[in-house]
């Protein structure tokens with residue numbers, strides 16, 4: 117069983133939700149990435165989504181764009197991200213790490229080399245934003261053969277056929293984008309998410325995480341009522357952005373603890 | 388080397404030109420592209436739609452654009468005869484408007500009251516603002532903050548036409564970042580917004596749709612050249628930024644045997660200097676802006692900044708169909724430097740009384756290299772994609788003149 121599956125199984129057994137925070141590797145500084153990852157875990161994260169910076173993050177809003185730009189200015193690259201994951205694995209062998217990014221850095225490295233290097237570094241899955249299922253069958257197969265999960269997005273506008281497609285090609289969990297637009301955009305429509313979740317959870321037959329637009333403990337709890345996992349990105353990047361360097365790690369841990377506590381108030385399985 | 392099928396029938400149903408093209412976008416955009424695909428299929432198979440497109444091209448743009456035999460330029464070069472396809476005479480001064488009219492009509496068919504566009508130099512932005520005014524649509528143009536500064540006249544032109552110009556502060560603050568920002572707007576406002584992409588790039592169906600609308604250029608040439616010269620040209624030459632004026636003139640010639648297709652990229656300060664915008668001749672395949680194509684990128688797959696004296700060629704990618712035409716050897720791709728393009732610019736002014744766009748001057752510069760190596764009975768057809776009014780400032784500055 118993969119590390120991701122293990123995490124969801126034990127959470128489900130105890131009726132809890134997965135908390136999946138996102139940070140961009142190399143932001144605000146490469147030497148803070150591994151400490152930030154440990155802080156996320158200490159604060160109560162179950163899985164970490166680690167952003168691989170790209171020069172042209174077309175699907176991201178201003179907050180994650182800025183994180184990406186800072187990371188690139190700090191010399192971050194896919195190769196260096198993998199080295200950071202290795203460092204993290206030196207003292208953490210349980211928390212799954214999912215890389216989130218864009219296709220081009222992976223294609224520049226070469227899919228086979230990427231899969232081998234990511235597997236060796238201790239990566240558990242990859243979410244490549246601009247690889248929809250029909251463009252990445254070979255990539256998804258290679259990842260699975262390397263023991264990693266290809267994670268896919270679904271959106272409020274996804275069709276029944278789309279849901280079946282990602283169920284076939286994806287594994288680990290599905291990431292439901294809870295609003296139209298880019299990461300970090302405004303309003304989250306709880307009613308829409310609640311209405312769509314049962315059909316999607318049943319349709320894909322694997323855990324479903326919801327993200328884009330979750331900004332605090334309260335919105336996390338409300339989403340957690342209906343989903344298996346809650347993904348928080350831009351809000352954590354803002355915490356990093358707004359903290360003095362030497363306090364970023366502590367403030368991020370503190371923020372994640374607040375969300376964890378809210379999620380743990382939820383009773384029973386997702387509705 | 389792969390060979391192009393005959394007859395040429397690309398892209399496939401999912402927008403692939405061999406290994407290039409495709410739909411590399413986030414799931415949130417997939418339904419919008421499916422909707423666009425269906426609408427475009429309906430439009431292009433609808434005789435009333437095509438008749439209106441042709442009517443607009445004739446009465447609003449001024450088509451067909453003439454072909455002109457540049458005799459003095461040909462004589463001065465002392466070799467092959469140079470003919471110019473005069474896209475510079477179109478309303479708004481370039482080929483860009485052909486595509487904007489086509490897409491605006493698709494937008495109207497889809498019931499979208501708001502159009503958005505990305506622009507570099509501002510030519511596509513001006514063309515989009517123009518057709519938005521013509522069809523009574525709201526128009527927002529994204530433009531890199533750097534370009535807004537460099538192209539003040541075009542920014543003002545767009546505002547006169549009623550468009551809102553949004554400076555983009557992210558990334559390198561140039562064309563590619565404007566494209567990213569337009570995509571973000573689109574994914575957020577899909578319900579009422581149509582994204583008019585300005586070249587043969589982006590996710591399927593854009594490369595195909597833009598090519599189809601621009602193919603009017605080559606279709607006219609197929610008729611005009613035999614009328615003027617008794618035959619088709621030996622070479623068709625066009626500059627390549629994103630590749631729309633080149634695809635427009637190349638596409639109808641792909642199945643015409645014996646016609647060389649030559650795309651001219653911007654070598655900027657020279658291919659070896661690293662300061663250029665030559666994705667096909669100086670780049671490697673990758674994925675950007677929704678398609679797989681040749682890109683200018685670092686070893687670890689980050690898109691790098693480009694350089695060209697001509698803002699319209701200053702783009703790190705290129706339409707995927709050009710990538711395919713290159714690999715299949717149906718077209719040849721070459722480049723000329725800023726300096727060579729400027730020399731060609733001045734030559735055309737002096738010898739023919741035509742002020743060309745700096746983009747088009749790249750095609751002219753290569754024709755000027757090729758012509759003397761060929762006998763006088765050979766024919767080179769050059770796509771004069773636009774006029775140079777917009778480039779006055781750049782050229783004057785190079786000559787040390789301030790207005």
Ligand SMILES: Cc1ncc(COP(=O)(O)O)c(C=O)c1O
Nearest residue numbers: 628629630631632699746772773
């Ligand atoms: C006159 C002219 N020619 C060529 C181009 C380059 O674009 P493309 O390669 O899509 O024709 C531009 C772009 O702004 C232009 O204004």
